[in-house]
Amino acid sequence: MLLVIVAGGTIVIALSANLPAAFGYLPSLGLAETGFEAFRDLVHTPKIGWSMMLSLWTALASTALSYLLAMALLGVVFASRQYGGAAAVVGNALLAVPHTAVALAAAFLIAPSGLLTRLASGIFGFDGPPSFSAPGDPAGFSLILGLTLKETPFLFVLGLTALRSLAARDLMDQARSLGYSSYRSFVLVVAPLVHRQVKIGTFIVLAFGVGATEQALILGPTIGPPLSVRLAEWFQDPDLAKRTTLAAGSLVLVGLVGAALLAWQAMLWLAGVFLRRRAMSGQRKGILEHGLFIGAWTGFGAAAFAILGLAVLAFSSFAGPWRFPALLPDSLSMSVWQSQATLFATPLANTIVIAAIVSSVALTSALLALETTRTRPALRTLLTILLLGALIIPEPSLVFGLSIVMIALRVDATIFAVVWAHLLFALPYAWLLLTSADRAIDPRPIFAARTLGAGPLETFLRIRLPLLAPALLTAGFLAAIISVGLYLPTLVAGAGRIGTLTTEGVAMAQGDRRVAGAFSLLLTLVPLLLLGLAAATRRLFANSGITP
Amino acid sequence: MTSAKALCSFLSKAWWLAGLPRALPAALLLLLAACADAPAEPPLADEASWGEVTASAQGQTVYWYAWGGDPRINAYIDWAAGEIDARYGVELRHVKVQDTAEAVSRLVAEDAAGRAQGGSIDLLWINGENFAALKSAGLLYGPFLERLPSAAALDLAGDPGLTTDFAIDTEGYEAPWGRSYLTFAIDTRTGGQRPESVAALARWARAHSGLFTYPSPPDFAGTTFLKQVMLTLAPATIDFAQPPDDAAFEQATGPLFAYLDALHPFLWRNGRAFPASAPAQRQLLADGEIALTMAFNPTDAISAISRGQLSPTVEAFTLESGTIANSHFLAIPKNASARAGALVVIDFLLSAEAQRRKADPKIWGDGPVLAFAGEAAMPRDIPRDIPLPNPAFEEPHPAWTERLETAWMARYGE
Numbered sequence: 001m002l003l004v005i006v007a008g009g010t011i012v013i014a015l016s017a018n019l020p021a022a023f024g025y026l027p028s029l030g031l032a033e034t035g036f037e038a039f040r041d042l043v044h045t046p047k048i049g050w051s052m053m054l055s056l057w058t059a060l061a062s063t064a065l066s067y068l069l070a071m072a073l074l075g076v077v078f079a080s081r082q083y084g085g086a087a088a089v090v091g092n093a094l095l096a097v098p099h100t101a102v103a104l105a106a107a108f109l110i111a112p113s114g115l116l117t118r119l120a121s122g123i124f125g126f127d128g129p130p131s132f133s134a135p136g137d138p139a140g141f142s143l144i145l146g147l148t149l150k151e152t153p154f155l156f157v158l159g160l161t162a163l164r165s166l167a168a169r170d171l172m173d174q175a176r177s178l179g180y181s182s183y184r185s186f187v188l189v190v191a192p193l194v195h196r197q198v199k200i201g202t203f204i205v206l207a208f209g210v211g212a213t214e215q216a217l218i219l220g221p222t223i224g225p226p227l228s229v230r231l232a233e234w235f236q237d238p239d240l241a242k243r244t245t246l247a248a249g250s251l252v253l254v255g256l257v258g259a260a261l262l263a264w265q266a267m268l269w270l271a272g273v274f275l276r277r278r279a280m281s282g283q284r285k286g287i288l289e290h291g292l293f294i295g296a297w298t299g300f301g302a303a304a305f306a307i308l309g310l311a312v313l314a315f316s317s318f319a320g321p322w323r324f325p326a327l328l329p330d331s332l333s334m335s336v337w338q339s340q341a342t343l344f345a346t347p348l349a350n351t352i353v354i355a356a357i358v359s360s361v362a363l364t365s366a367l368l369a370l371e372t373t374r375t376r377p378a379l380r381t382l383l384t385i386l387l388l389g390a391l392i393i394p395e396p397s398l399v400f401g402l403s404i405v406m407i408a409l410r411v412d413a414t415i416f417a418v419v420w421a422h423l424l425f426a427l428p429y430a431w432l433l434l435t436s437a438d439r440a441i442d443p444r445p446i447f448a449a450r451t452l453g454a455g456p457l458e459t460f461l462r463i464r465l466p467l468l469a470p471a472l473l474t475a476g477f478l479a480a481i482i483s484v485g486l487y488l489p490t491l492v493a494g495a496g497r498i499g500t501l502t503t504e505g506v507a508m509a510q511g512d513r514r515v516a517g518a519f520s521l522l523l524t525l526v527p528l529l530l531l532g533l534a535a536a537t538r539r540l541f542a543n544s545g546i547t548p
Numbered sequence: 549m550t551s552a553k554a555l556c557s558f559l560s561k562a563w564w565l566a567g568l569p570r571a572l573p574a575a576l577l578l579l580l581a582a583c584a585d586a587p588a589e590p591p592l593a594d595e596a597s598w599g600e601v602t603a604s605a606q607g608q609t610v611y612w613y614a615w616g617g618d619p620r621i622n623a624y625i626d627w628a629a630g631e632i633d634a635r636y637g638v639e640l641r642h643v644k645v646q647d648t649a650e651a652v653s654r655l656v657a658e659d660a661a662g663r664a665q666g667g668s669i670d671l672l673w674i675n676g677e678n679f680a681a682l683k684s685a686g687l688l689y690g691p692f693l694e695r696l697p698s699a700a701a702l703d704l705a706g707d708p709g710l711t712t713d714f715a716i717d718t719e720g721y722e723a724p725w726g727r728s729y730l731t732f733a734i735d736t737r738t739g740g741q742r743p744e745s746v747a748a749l750a751r752w753a754r755a756h757s758g759l760f761t762y763p764s765p766p767d768f769a770g771t772t773f774l775k776q777v778m779l780t781l782a783p784a785t786i787d788f789a790q791p792p793d794d795a796a797f798e799q800a801t802g803p804l805f806a807y808l809d810a811l812h813p814f815l816w817r818n819g820r821a822f823p824a825s826a827p828a829q830r831q832l833l834a835d836g837e838i839a840l841t842m843a844f845n846p847t848d849a850i851s852a853i854s855r856g857q858l859s860p861t862v863e864a865f866t867l868e869s870g871t872i873a874n875s876h877f878l879a880i881p882k883n884a885s886a887r888a889g890a891l892v893v894i895d896f897l898l899s900a901e902a903q904r905r906k907a908d909p910k911i912w913g914d915g916p917v918l919a920f921a922g923e924a925a926m927p928r929d930i931p932r933d934i935p936l937p938n939p940a941f942e943e944p945h946p947a948w949t950e951r952l953e954t955a956w957m958a959r960y961g962e
Contacts, residue, residue: 029657029660113835131758136821138820235653238652321859322835336619342630343622511827511831
């Protein structure tokens with residue numbers, strides 16, 4: 001019961017802590033003069049309107065793009081009837097790689113001296129790097145690219161799960177028997193059903209995009225940055241009055257998510273009108289199939305781009321001098337790994353230990369909450385709404401709000417604070433996975449056990465827990481993978497004192513690329529290892545016949 | 549109470565070692581939460597002898613907030629942490645900040661929150677405007693410099709660079725740690741002949757369009773570049789050791805901004821974006837996107853060549869029209885949790901052994917603050933291919949830095 005309150009309450013407290021602070025009341029920092037000064041300061045920040053529009057535009061564009069690519073990929077993979085398994089592996093792998101690593105990889109590919117222009121210079125024969133502003137272009141296209149590379153796998157994997165639970169194959173076969181091509185059947189018949197199940201997923205993607213911080217730091221413009229980056233700057237300003245501006249900005253960011261959701265719904269409505277008109281036309285062939293085909297190949301291209309970027313960046317950590325337009329470095333060198341080895345050890349250890357604690361606390365509390373709310377369905381619904389809220393409210397608004405609470409309680413800059421902040425983002429996924437697994441449990445063995453005289457505890461331990469075990473494992477690994485990737489919660493709650501691969505990776509991104517490459521390699525390997533472990537243990541369970 | 553304290557200190561060190569059973573973490577977290585409010589170490593008495601200092605430092609963890617933008621410096625700090633742990637039983641943790649202003653923000657916040665003890669920062673790498681801000685707010689511990697045994701080797705009376713930080717008397721609230729000066733590096737393959745002065749630099753940039761830039765102020769290397777150009781071009785009548793009034797500021801920065809206005813169209817990305825730091829700009833040089841970079845360290849480029857980041861065609865040099873030099877320092881916040889530990893760390897960092905290692909161009913190449921026995925002081929003892937700072941400018945008063953950064957942001961940054 002207490003856990004439920006703590007888990008759900010944190011979100012409410014974290015968000016609402018911004019409110020008094022935005023109006024100047026921040027007693028833990030000795031600020032008590034209430035008024036609209038913070039909002040005034042916010043409005044008078046140079047180019048702030050541009051920053052807000054940039055946050056909105058990059059989030060909407062990347063969400064729309066990821067959604068289209070993911071749907072197109074789903075359509076082509078589903079219609080192919082055979083690549084589902086392979087696509088799921090690649091999708092899950094890219095989903096597990098942290099935003100930071102993908103952003104660093106994309107930055108190295110698209111820079112004027114990056115790998116892509118080096119390839120082009122080999123073909124077209126120019127010697128100097130061309131002059132264009134990427135990454136860090138003022139309109140945020142690089143940032144949109146980085147976000148799309150990460151959100152497409154998320155929506156794709158969600159869609160695959162949805163497809164499994166739908167009788168999609170039958171629907172598609174019926175449509176095809178009416179003479180529609182399989183691509184067109186997918187778009188007109190299957191996609192709307194998938195959409196209904198990934199809708200919340202698109203909201204999460206949209207909210208994340210509005211608040212994206214680490215990718216904005218690496219790929220976004222430095223002059224006139226998105227609002228999230230401004231918030232991070234205000235958090236570190238020696239002028240404490242900026243903390244109230246920060247709180248006001250955090251609230252504005254929530255408002256931006258609201259605006260983005262409205263715009264997104266309008267876009268979906270328009271798309272719906274368009275698709276309905278296509279469906280009513282009765283045409284068996286048309287541009288939809290071409291769109292699906294192009295989208296899917298763009299999606300494959302994006303996946304290949306991300307994998308290539310990660311591989312090349314990892315390779316760069318073993319490189320010697322590597323000047324434009326050389327496709328390969330002048331020499332290979334282990335100097336980064338040798339001289340910096342001890343510097344990787346501490347963040348690596350911190351990352352793993354924090355992930356382990358977060359994962360076990362998330363599992364324990366999700367399981368306990370599951371049991372305590374078993375007889376209280378209203379409470380369970382409330383908890384689900386609150387936890388989902390943590391995913392729809394932009395990350396910075398929650399994190400900076402939580403930091404106000406942490407400073408007041410004097411627990412900031414501790415491992416406890418970092419774990420607490422991580423739980424805010426890991427617990428919802430663990431909870432969603434467990435509740436859906438719990439719903440799927442066949443109640444009959446439980447009734448039988450109770451009839452045969454087993455007590456509630458014994459029933460739980462001997463029937464329910466084994467039945468939930470595979471989902472528990474998946475949830476545990478998922479929580480750990482999420483924890484590994486978190487940047488802002490780690491940085492703010494840990495006050496920089498607790499460095500993980502993500503925080504150090506972003507800090508190092510500005511210096512020697514080879515060091516960034518090494519961090520990126522570790523950041524990619526740790527979640528992939530966790531993913532592999534999850535798959536291996538699932539297989540173990542499957543072989544032992546425990547799976548329901 | 550003591551057992552609770554011992555438990556907390558055990559937990560704070562060993563939490564990551566334990567192979568924790570599933571059920572334990574929740575309980576552990578509650579305990580850690582309690583630890584956050586546990587009473588801090590009793591503050592070290594001002595008259596404690598050095599023996600008492602090292603004794604109470606034993607077992608402490610020192611959180612050192614230090615700029616973490618250069619892997620080479622991080623590696624040096626990591627080496628020092630190992631030595632200090634082995635010799636004094638003090639655990640040194642490097643908190644890598646991107647700008648020391650972050651640490652200032654944190655200390656100001658803790659002060660406003662009434663956290664007079666048990667602060668989260670034990671040691672700071674600092675100089676200039678950040679030191680001035682903390683000292684005038686009364687947030688630093690001191691004076692402590694003369695208590696350190698290693699300080700006996702410093703020529704405090706004879707060398708103003710050890711006790712003056714951006715024209716401000718440190719009064720023992722800082723220990724000098726090293727000194728350095730602004731150095732440029734050119735890739736001769738694409739950049740050709742090096743420019744010898746500020747004026748020649750502008751001509752060079754015009755001839756090599758897009759191949760020069762500077763780190764975005766308030767990054768310290770970028771701000772230092774601005775100051776060097778300002779000091780070179782400003783009328784000789786201005787007293788930079790005093791905070792500027794509006795007239796002096798206009799007079800001193802007029803030529804600077806005229807220079808930058810003319811320079812920016814020929815910079816990398818036409819002066820509409822700037823690299824975040826000197827190491828970031830070094831990477832641009834490594835990629836061949838630019839041909840000229842700078843660092844606040846004479847051995848930066850040479851060491852990057854030896855590590856294989858830069859190609860051997862890169863040469864380091866200083867401008868003959870004048871080079872800005874300064875010292876950087878170590879300070880202890882007033883509310884530090886591990887004051888004794890911080891003193892022990894500083895004492896070690898000032899030792900001849902630590903200073904000699906720091907001065908090694910292969911390690912870091914930072915100028916030492918003490919004269920090594922039998923060797924000449926910097927810059928005479930450094931190898932021939934490392935450029936010299938002649939003639940050297942002194943750092944202006946920190947108020948100049950602040951106004952300069954604000955003016956630059958207003959003009960080019962928004």
